[in-house]
Amino acid sequence: MQDFVDIDKKNKQYQSLIEDSPLAIYTSDQDGRLTYFNPAAVQLWGRVPVIGEDFWSGPWRIHFPDGRPMNLSDSPMAKALQQIARFENQEIVIERPDQTFKRLLVFAIPTFDDQGTFSGTQNTFVDITAKTSYETKQSVLSAIVESSDDAIISKDLNGIISSWNQGAQRIFGYTETEVIGKPVSILIPTERLKEEDNILGQIRQGNKVKHFETIRMTKMGKLIPISLTVSPVKDVSGNIIGASKIARDITEQVEAQASIKRNAQNLELLNSIGKVILEQLEVKEVLQQVTDVTTQITGASFGAFFYNTYDDNGEAFMLYTLSGASSAQFESLGMPRHTALFKPTFSNSEVIRVDDVTMDSRYGKNMPLFGMPSGHLDVKSYLAVPVVSTSGEVIGGLLFGHPEVGQFRAEHEDLVESIASQAAIALENSRLFEEIKTMSDKKDEFIALASHELKTPLTTIKGYLQLLAKKKQDRVNALFIEKTLDQVAKLNALIADLLDVSKIEAGKLQFNLEHFDLRLLLKEVMETFPYTYKTHKIIFHDANEPAIVYADKQRIEQVINNLLTNAIKYSPAADLVEISLFKDAEVVTVRVKDYGIGLKEEHKSKIFTRFYRADGVVNVSGLGIGLHLTKEIIDRHNGQIGVESTFGVGSEFYFTLPANGG
Numbered sequence: 001m002q003d004f005v006d007i008d009k010k011n012k013q014y015q016s017l018i019e020d021s022p023l024a025i026y027t028s029d030q031d032g033r034l035t036y037f038n039p040a041a042v043q044l045w046g047r048v049p050v051i052g053e054d055f056w057s058g059p060w061r062i063h064f065p066d067g068r069p070m071n072l073s074d075s076p077m078a079k080a081l082q083q084i085a086r087f088e089n090q091e092i093v094i095e096r097p098d099q100t101f102k103r104l105l106v107f108a109i110p111t112f113d114d115q116g117t118f119s120g121t122q123n124t125f126v127d128i129t130a131k132t133s134y135e136t137k138q139s140v141l142s143a144i145v146e147s148s149d150d151a152i153i154s155k156d157l158n159g160i161i162s163s164w165n166q167g168a169q170r171i172f173g174y175t176e177t178e179v180i181g182k183p184v185s186i187l188i189p190t191e192r193l194k195e196e197d198n199i200l201g202q203i204r205q206g207n208k209v210k211h212f213e214t215i216r217m218t219k220m221g222k223l224i225p226i227s228l229t230v231s232p233v234k235d236v237s238g239n240i241i242g243a244s245k246i247a248r249d250i251t252e253q254v255e256a257q258a259s260i261k262r263n264a265q266n267l268e269l270l271n272s273i274g275k276v277i278l279e280q281l282e283v284k285e286v287l288q289q290v291t292d293v294t295t296q297i298t299g300a301s302f303g304a305f306f307y308n309t310y311d312d313n314g315e316a317f318m319l320y321t322l323s324g325a326s327s328a329q330f331e332s333l334g335m336p337r338h339t340a341l342f343k344p345t346f347s348n349s350e351v352i353r354v355d356d357v358t359m360d361s362r363y364g365k366n367m368p369l370f371g372m373p374s375g376h377l378d379v380k381s382y383l384a385v386p387v388v389s390t391s392g393e394v395i396g397g398l399l400f401g402h403p404e405v406g407q408f409r410a411e412h413e414d415l416v417e418s419i420a421s422q423a424a425i426a427l428e429n430s431r432l433f434e435e436i437k438t439m440s441d442k443k444d445e446f447i448a449l450a451s452h453e454l455k456t457p458l459t460t461i462k463g464y465l466q467l468l469a470k471k472k473q474d475r476v477n478a479l480f481i482e483k484t485l486d487q488v489a490k491l492n493a494l495i496a497d498l499l500d501v502s503k504i505e506a507g508k509l510q511f512n513l514e515h516f517d518l519r520l521l522l523k524e525v526m527e528t529f530p531y532t533y534k535t536h537k538i539i540f541h542d543a544n545e546p547a548i549v550y551a552d553k554q555r556i557e558q559v560i561n562n563l564l565t566n567a568i569k570y571s572p573a574a575d576l577v578e579i580s581l582f583k584d585a586e587v588v589t590v591r592v593k594d595y596g597i598g599l600k601e602e603h604k605s606k607i608f609t610r611f612y613r614a615d616g617v618v619n620v621s622g623l624g625i626g627l628h629l630t631k632e633i634i635d636r637h638n639g640q641i642g643v644e645s646t647f648g649v650g651s652e653f654y655f656t657l658p659a660n661g662g
């Protein structure tokens with residue numbers, strides 16, 4: 001009796017063990033019809049089957065672990081039935097009625113009754129979905145880490161490296177075994193070691209360091225720019241146990257940025273050089289500036305500009321300017337005009353850029369040295385760019401050298417070519433300018449000489465005429481002598497003006513300064529004027545107070561005379577000229593107003609330049625130098641001169657002088 005009770009109790013224990021098991025368990029008869037299932041099985045299947053009716057396999061679709069569909073007859077449960085054999089630890093994937101998937105380990109075992117006859121199967125499913133998805137996630141993650149181009153490194157809170165991916169090996173050159181357990185500081189240049197302390201400090205506080213751009217060192221000691229993101233790594237309970245680092249090699253990015261910046265700078269440079277050299281009119285200055293600038297931007301250790309030019313006799317010779325080398329150092333080069341390397345630049349306008357000139361096939365072929373003489377500037381990198389005129393003629397060449405190989409890049413070649421074409425224009429301009437300047441110098445010399453030569457006979461003529469005038473003459477003769485003397489005076493004034501102009505050009509116009517009353521001077525001039533010009537009446541608007549200035553009295557008289565003469569000359573149809581004097585604390589102003597032909601707007605500023613005459617005055621005699629002289633005199637007295645004029649109505653010239661000498 002006791003035994004029976006015990007068996008019953010045990011059965012109940014087994015039953016609850018199965019009922020409460022987290023594993024899905026079910027049994028089937030020989031045909032596969034369900035005879036029992038536990039709650040965990042219901043949960044796994046996602047439905048409640050009917051005992052004795054449902055087949056174990058009814059609602060399912062089964063797949064192999066790699067996702068291929070599996071025939072029901074191939075399933076471990078079916079095989080256990082068919083073959084009456086145990087199928088254990090078999091992995092399958094089931095698709096449930098709600099179309100979710102479960103990955104299972106199947107244990108299908110045949111069962112027998114008391115007589116030992118086969119009665120069905122008992123099946124246990126272990127759900128391994130969660131485990132495998134975690135493993136898959138892990139393996140996907142580690143595959144990502146491994147295949148990343150970035151260096152992904154983890155370290156503990158003391159900065160000791162604990163993991164190292166392929167990217168890290170590629171960027172830093174160390175293999176995983178070389179660095180694990182080593183301090184991360186092996187990657188940090190000495191002067192940046194403090195950075196690591198800061199980073200670790202941030203990590204200990206749970207902060208992330210994002211996109212920190214810095215420099216790190218490879219196994220070979222090469223310094224590379226990187227962008228660093230460092231995040232704290234926490235254990236399951238949230239304690240910070242280390243840090244993960246993602247380092248991106250930003251060499252290319254930095255280079256691209258630098259190249260964009262360089263291009264922008266180069267453009268700006270080209271622009272400003274263009275302006276500077278085009279404004280420059282002296283050939284030597286153009287050559288020097290172009291040499292300096294191009295040497296600087298190519299990073300050459302020296303640069304030279306060879307320029308074909310002609311001397312006064314039309315003979316060609318070569319001028320050169322240097323940058324980064326003295327002419328003494330350079331002269332030891334000899335004039336390399338006809339060497340195989342040098343000649344193509346000048347004869348065929350070829351750009352030559354070589355990384356190592358001593359390895360070039362054209363090098364060392366020339367007598368007598370077959371290479372560079374001793375004491376020669378050390379040249380490996382070589383760049384030669386022709387300077388070609390707008391008409392296509394090679395007018396010079398720019399040459400650069402550097403003692404190290406491979407210094408000159410295509411970018412340098414382009415820049416020098418652009419500057420060379422600007423230089424060609426600038427040189428043509430200065431050539432033209434120099435030609436004009438020589439002509440103009442010659443003209444100035446001629447004027448000085450001619451006016452001097454003319455003055456001497458004229459003074460003699462004047463002397464004889466004055467002697468004649470003193471002798472008793474009949475009325476006609478006396479009139480003729482008087483008229484001749486008038487003309488001599490005019491000629492004298494003209495020659496004096498010419499002489500003054502050549503003195504201005506030579507910088508030799510001198511002044512005798514004194515204090516005097518400009519008001520009195522004006523009155524004196526006015527008194528003498530009516531005798532010379534009888535056509536016009538001159539009215540003086542007085543300031544009614546003294547106007548003391550510190551100036552060259554004769555020269556100021558010359559200015560007043562000049563303005564008055566012009567006012568009369570250029571108002572043939574009028575009969576009035578007005579002179580006014582104004583005075584304030586700072587300046588005295590004299591204004592000379594006429595009612596004559598006036599000036600067009602475009603002539604107003606130009607009439608003060610040498611030899612300039614407004615159009616429409618051809619029938620009025622003059623050389624166009626009076627106002628030029630006048631302006632020079634007033635400028636040199638720190639005064640101002642100008643004109644207000646309406647074409648066809650009249651003009652008003654004015655000048656100022658500092659009151660009381662300023």
Ligand code: ADP
Nearest residue numbers: 566567570607613614622623624625626627651
């Ligand atoms: P010149 O009178 O010998 O030509 P100036 O230097 O005195 O030389 O004057 C330069 C030019 O300025 C003159 O040729 C004329 O065209 C213009 N000019 C000068 N004064 C007057 C004026 N009062 N009215 C109109 N045009 C004038």
